Amino acid sequence: MGKEIRRLVIEMSARSRSxxxxxxxxxxxxxxxxxxxxxxxxxxxxxxxxxxRFVLSKGHxxxxxxxxxxxxxxxxxxxxxxxxxxxxxxxxxxxxxxxxGIEASTGALGHGLSVGIxxxxxxxxxxxxxxxxxxDGECNEGSIWEAALSAGALRLPNLVAIIxxxxxxxxxxxxxxxxxxxxxxWKSFGWETLRVDGHxxxxxxxxxxxxxxxxxxxxxxxxxxxxxxxPAIENTLGAHYHVPxxxxxxxxxx
Amino acid sequence: xxxxxxxxxxxxxERDPSIVFLxxxxxxxxxxxxxxxxxxxxxxxxxxxxxxxxxxxxxxLEGKKPIAYSIASFATMRPYEQIRNDVSYxxxxxxxxxTGGGYNYASHGATHHTVEDIAIMNVLPHMKVLAPGYSWxxxxxxxxxxRHTGPVYMRLGKSPGVAYETKRRFSFALGKxxxxxxxxxxxxxxxxxxxxxxxxxxxxIEKKSGRSVAVLSMPSLKPFDEKLLLSYAKKAKGIFTIxxxxxxxxxxxxxxxxxxxxxxxxxxxxxxxxxxxxxxxxVGDRDHLLKKVGLEAGALARSILRLI
Numbered sequence: 001m002g003k004e005i006r007r008l009v010i011e012m013s014a015r016s017r018s019x020x021x022x023x024x025x026x027x028x029x030x031x032x033x034x035x036x037x038x039x040x041x042x043x044x045x046x047x048x049x050x051x052x053r054f055v056l057s058k059g060h061x062x063x064x065x066x067x068x069x070x071x072x073x074x075x076x077x078x079x080x081x082x083x084x085x086x087x088x089x090x091x092x093x094x095x096x097x098x099x100x101g102i103e104a105s106t107g108a109l110g111h112g113l114s115v116g117i118x119x120x121x122x123x124x125x126x127x128x129x130x131x132x133x134x135x136d137g138e139c140n141e142g143s144i145w146e147a148a149l150s151a152g153a154l155r156l157p158n159l160v161a162i163i164x165x166x167x168x169x170x171x172x173x174x175x176x177x178x179x180x181x182x183x184x185x186w187k188s189f190g191w192e193t194l195r196v197d198g199h200x201x202x203x204x205x206x207x208x209x210x211x212x213x214x215x216x217x218x219x220x221x222x223x224x225x226x227x228x229x230x231p232a233i234e235n236t237l238g239a240h241y242h243v244p245x246x247x248x249x250x251x252x253x254x
Numbered sequence: 255x256x257x258x259x260x261x262x263x264x265x266x267x268e269r270d271p272s273i274v275f276l277x278x279x280x281x282x283x284x285x286x287x288x289x290x291x292x293x294x295x296x297x298x299x300x301x302x303x304x305x306x307x308x309x310x311x312x313x314x315l316e317g318k319k320p321i322a323y324s325i326a327s328f329a330t331m332r333p334y335e336q337i338r339n340d341v342s343y344x345x346x347x348x349x350x351x352x353t354g355g356g357y358n359y360a361s362h363g364a365t366h367h368t369v370e371d372i373a374i375m376n377v378l379p380h381m382k383v384l385a386p387g388y389s390w391x392x393x394x395x396x397x398x399x400x401r402h403t404g405p406v407y408m409r410l411g412k413s414p415g416v417a418y419e420t421k422r423r424f425s426f427a428l429g430k431x432x433x434x435x436x437x438x439x440x441x442x443x444x445x446x447x448x449x450x451x452x453x454x455x456x457x458x459i460e461k462k463s464g465r466s467v468a469v470l471s472m473p474s475l476k477p478f479d480e481k482l483l484l485s486y487a488k489k490a491k492g493i494f495t496i497x498x499x500x501x502x503x504x505x506x507x508x509x510x511x512x513x514x515x516x517x518x519x520x521x522x523x524x525x526x527x528x529x530x531x532x533x534x535x536x537v538g539d540r541d542h543l544l545k546k547v548g549l550e551a552g553a554l555a556r557s558i559l560r561l562i
Contacts, residue, residue: 096344103315104311104312104315104340104344105339105340105343105344106339107339108335108339110304111308111335111336111339111340113308114304114305114307114308114309114311114312114336114340115308115309115311115312115315115340116312117305117308117309117312118308118309118310118311118312118313118314118315118316118320119312119313119315119316120312121297121309121312121313122274122312122313122315122316122317122318123316142304143304143305143308143336146300146302146304146305147302147305147308147309149300149302150299150300150302150305150309153300
């Protein structure tokens, strides 16, 4: 399913001639596991109060979110044709209300974790979990650490953060701006941490299962590959800005 | 004014179980009663204003009605992007309350003065902006804020010894202004806790010139009671706004835009407020600082008498 999400991401990016592809590709397997295995959701009842919530704090991975929601049946796939085109349905960053299943508007980095904590705090006496996906580069933002401290202090048991650790940010490798041990940083803020291969779906499923059962905030640090699925750009800074060509198979269809 | 706010919040929290009170570590000798009475709906999120607003947005997404409380400068400027993107953009039911607006934290220095909040909040879509002038307005504004669904910013200040509501039956609503003093020749329009200054200036002007002076209090800046302003402006020879806020983007700008848009011209107009050219580096209490920028009755009356 991760592959299917990637295929749709590449088609969307090629059609709208837009970049930020690399960071959508790196989270495709994560979203596949979340939307098809981990989260309790019902595409027919997107507002069902007992659902699990997902916040894409790294809003620039929106193409993968739209693809995952469409594949899971929240809306018809043809809506994806409106990705970043004039009069279309979808911005490059998620906007709540643009389509069913988008829980929060995001885009400016460092916002989603606090929003997720507010949701988790409101839902703390229910069975709903709140999943927040943030980027490794996004962890530069001070607001992430305000939020991390708060969740740790509140010991929120229904909050799971996932870091898409694809090792790249806007203008260089993430190790340049944060050369320290990310897991240790989160641990020192009171979080349980687990590092996992972000493209191994079985391992991801297990890690997210463990995170969901934890009694305090849990962060899954997923080792991912920026530009995953396009060998020419994998693990390069340019993956973030890459505008792919329309795949041959898709070109024939259109 | 803070006491009136807290008293009304207690009533509203009793009435509406969805209200959650978040503070950014403010509230010593002020919020204890809320914390004691509603321990499960009161949270000190710490000295972390970005998180304060973001978390409030998350609560609102789940149907809660959060109040986010801090000093006005910190509640509005530090987390401005969160207010714009998380609250305003998503049109969420978050109430942002800034205490000590204007020069109320006078001797703390310019970092604690809040003279831009109305301008930057006013520009945000969906955001309602309130600046009650004294006790009764603060209680009523708190009530109106919490019974409204959608983002609201309320600036609190100091309560001057004014109580106009006892003279007549007033009913408060978002977007409503109040005639505190009747008059026809000159109209003084004010917002927030300089109401006492405006009333004292009105007395002086009337005494010295014999012209009758109306005073309008505008605790609601957005929506703004254009109708009330226009009805008084049409009859008047001079219209003057008075506010404890920068004259850029505050009451003066809102009023001028309304007057010009509706073709009220040929009148004297001036916006009195805090000078946008510089920060106040003056050391002293609020009265001292206000005096330095001419926001006191004598100086205002002299300036206005010169203009009319």
